[in-house]
Amino acid sequence: MATYIREARKAAGMDWPVTSHTFRKTATTIWHDSGILTDRQKADLTGHAKISTLTDIYVARGELHPAGAAVMDALMAPGRLSRVLFATAEVPPPDLRQAEQLVEFLWSDYQRGRIAEVVDRLPRLIRTAQQLEDGARDVGDDARRRSWAASARTHHLAATTLSKVGEADLSWIAAERAMKAADEADDPLVLASAARAATHALLAVGRSDDALGLGETAARWLVLRRAELAGLDPHAVLADAVDRGPLTGSRNLTNVLYSRIRDAHRFDPVGDTWTEWTPRTDNTEWSDYLTALATAADDRAATLGRDAAADPPVWATSVFGDCPAEADQRDEWCAAVGRVAAYREMRGHASDDGDDVLGPAPKPGQVEEFAAYRAAWRTLGRPEIDREHLELSNGQLRARVRAYERELAAAPRYVANELAGTRQAAATQQQTAALRRAEADAVTDPSERQRILDESTQAAALAAVLDARAEHLQQIDDARASWLAHTAQTRVQAELSKAELSARDADDDPDQQVTAAEWKIAHDAAMAGEDAHREITEADLAVDDDLDDPRPVRGDAAAGTGWDDVREQVEREPRPGREDIVRVPDAAETTDHLDHAGRILDEIRYRDTGDDLARAEELNRWHTDDQAATVENDAADAPVDEYGNGW
Structure with a gap:
């Protein structure tokens, strides 16, 4: 629906935003003013199960419903702009426990569809949440976190409710307040909940790209919850990711920390019951x-x-x-x-x-x-x-299929038929040379004998050339065997992925595709746009010793990686053919395929070296962790001298 409205607005030349919520509210008001439809019919058309939601919230004679206006007044209270300028006399702080119970009661009402009741009671609850925020500075750490968490839950409820009744702009304001309160609450569950409200609010006002970015960022933080379900301490996991290396110059700290956490741990859930999976919280x-x-x-x-x-x-x-x-x-x-x-x-x-x-x-x-x-x-x-x-998304399955397609395109040439044909031709020439020598021994005419010996010599020379070519083809065939062994896992994953996509009825490629090159161009453009506004740090001013490197600057698609991938080279070359024909390839063709096979073997050795280094680093980290655990256990098991108090 939103797509149709956006296309219609663009075709009409309208520069003001019309979201699906705005359209539905406008249509409801027109139906109401016309007096043609009953309230039940209007509620059915707008998808409301309760008529009161339509009459109390969506339609109010061209004005915002009084309860909705009260919610707006509570959210936009001038006192929220500056606590100094709008300071008021000291008032007793609200009861925190009562406020927490009230917000949960209203959430229950919302889940039961009592939207009008929630809207009616939200203004008072929002003002209570604001008072909790004001008093959070003067209470203990636990009460401070609970106060901010209650405020985040309150504004989350306000954002969700306002979005439900079509007040998209107010919903975004409430969601922003929920996110700020959740940050202060220092509770991952509250933050994830508020991020969900903000994502829906962004979608409601038509900011789909921002909503996607917020959703992806929040999903990365869920990796800490995965760590908890895997039996790890999420706080220790996050602290380890922060301490693992400098963060200076990072464009996106969330992405950096997420990558560090993902690369260092496996998140296989443990336990079999929901009691074992209960999130741990200080509240x-x-x-x-x-x-x-x-x-x-x-x-x-x-x-x-x-x-x-x-x-x-x-x-x-x-x-x-x-x-x-x-x-x-x-x-x-x-x-x-x-x-x-x-x-x-x-x-x-x-x-x-x-x-x-x-x-x-x-x-x-x-x-x-x-x-x-x-x-x-x-x-x-x-x-x-x-x-x-089975646990991968359709996009991840397609990525695995594409990965093997790239590997297959760069594979050493299949030369089994050409190798057989070359060896057969070499054997034929060797047989011809032997027969001509035997025939020359039986001939008495010197000139005829010399002619036959020349033919024998030529056949033997051709057999030697064919043997050398067969040796080159054998090297290509051996390289292909090494490639098959190296890419066996990728091939199996691609086959399983194809089968799973077929089982999901998703084996057809999606219509809209973005290639890696297109993504990189867009990414570089976005980074260049950010650089104009990015804060300059000491790391940016540091002198790089590599600046004097005389090597030319690369301008191709692989410049961002510093390595010209052999698979990208192959995509720029014509596809080989005639692999299924038993024939003798010419020398230039064989040399080209042998050179390509050599590049593939170099790539395989390069990958194996990287795998060996990563494996060695992993084993070293395990050894360090084991040593630290042993020292900690020895210290815990050491006997305590109860009388060794220095007396």
Whole structure:
């Protein structure tokens, strides 16, 4: 709908923004003023289940509904511009616990569709949140974080509600306040929640690129939640990423930290229950709330397991067999089936096919659902090697297919037929030379004998040339064998990816594609635009010893990497052909293919060297970590001299 409106606005030459929310609100007002449609009909056309949402919020005789105006007044209060200029007399701070309960009650009302009630009570709650922010400077650390978290939750609710009723601009203001409060709260859950509200608010005002950027940034921070689900300490993981190297000159700190965390750790979720996956937080209220949710989820899984024992579904019997009669085995069966059934219910997957019990893997960013998916996968006894391609997105699968296509384009030439033809021709010439020598021995005429010997010599010389060419072709064939072994994993991944794309009905390439070269051009342009406004640091002023390097500056597509990739060279060259014909290639053609095979072998050795260095670095890091852990354990296990107090 938004696309159609944008195209229509562009065709009409309208320079003012008309979002889908604005269009729906305008249309609703026109229908209301015309008096032709009933309230029920108007609510059906706008997609509202409750008529009160339409009449109380969307339509107010050409003016903003009084409750909506009150929300705007609370958000745009002059006192928010400057606490110094608009300082007021000291007032007692609001009750923090009561404010936290109130915002959760209003969230419950919102989830039940009581939008009008939420809008009516939001102004007072927003003013309470503002008072909590003002008093956060004078309280303890725990109360300070809770105050900012309550304010973030309040403004998140305001942003979501205002977006729901079509007030996109006000929604963005509330979302911005939620993000600022979440930063002060220092709670990843609150920050992720506020980022979600801001993303929706940006989409509502038509800023899709900014919404995409915010969503991607928030998704990168979810890597800390993945670390927590993998049994790691997220604070230690983040601190390690910060301390691993300097951040001076980084254009995007989030990207740098995300890359460091991703490269240093594996995030395979551990545990099988929601209680084990409960986020750890210093906020007691949040901890109790999350624990209650996790307990309810585990209870639901247990209930599904008991229900399956009473009435076994087809998929459960096909995978786990019939429910055992013995009590211990029955409990294990119920626990396993309940764990899988809970995941199926959460994902809405209803297939009874034993080979498709879980359905597609969760999308990237759904970390809790991914943990439940991995637990269900282990419960089914599926091999870990078979799950990797199932967890990839369509874009990642296509990237794997494209990776092998690039490798295949740069492969050493298939010369088996040409090698066979060359060896056969060499053998024929050797046979001809031997026959001519034998024939010359039987001839008495000197001139005729010399002619036959010359033919024998020519055949032997040609056989030697063909043998040398066959040796070159053998080197090319050996290089191809090395290439096949080196790219075996890429080839298997591409085949699995093609099969998975076909199973998802996504094997056709998308219409809109951006090549790597196009992306790099756009990226360089964006970086150049940022450089004009980027703060100059000491790192930018440092003298680079490489500036005196006399080597010419590269201007090709691979200049950004400093290495002319052999796969990019091949894409600029004509495609080879006639590989399936048994023939003898000429010398120039063989030399070209031999040179290309040499470049491929150099590339393979270059990659292997990099892999060896990375492996050595990884082993060294493991050794360092083990040594540090040993020292820490020895210190913890050392006997304590209770009387060694210096007396």
